[in-house]
Amino acid sequence: MAQLKRTTAVKRGAAKQIDTRLNALRSDLDSLQDHATKVVGEVGNVANDGAQAAIEAARNIAERAYRLADEAVANMADDAEQWATDNLEAAKETVREKPIAAMAVALGVGALFGALFLRR
Numbered sequence: 001m002a003q004l005k006r007t008t009a010v011k012r013g014a015a016k017q018i019d020t021r022l023n024a025l026r027s028d029l030d031s032l033q034d035h036a037t038k039v040v041g042e043v044g045n046v047a048n049d050g051a052q053a054a055i056e057a058a059r060n061i062a063e064r065a066y067r068l069a070d071e072a073v074a075n076m077a078d079d080a081e082q083w084a085t086d087n088l089e090a091a092k093e094t095v096r097e098k099p100i101a102a103m104a105v106a107l108g109v110g111a112l113f114g115a116l117f118l119r120r
Contacts, residue, residue: 032057
């Protein structure tokens with residue numbers, strides 16, 4: 001039970017971290033949109049300078065978005081690996097203590113998947 005609570009907390013932490021990063025990305029994209037809108041309103045050389053600034057801002061935001069996405073993927077992979085490692089021992093122990101119950105659960109899950117895939 002404590003293992004499940006810790007796993008849930010890890011998932012919540014990872015989800016919260018991804019939400020934070022996505023909110024930062026959304027904010028950056030909103031900022032880019034505002035900046036691009038302002039650039040469209042400009043004329044002459046000011047418009048050209050603004051367009052170059054918007055392009056640079058877009059490049060910076062795209063690079064930041066890529067870094068954030070890359071970090072999020074790496075963190076999720078690490079979290080999934082940690083969760084699997086943490087729960088593998090508990091699963092092995094449960095199967096050793098109750099092999100018949102483990103086989104019954106496996107059979108039930110297999111039957112459920114079989115029924116789902118035959119319905120298509």
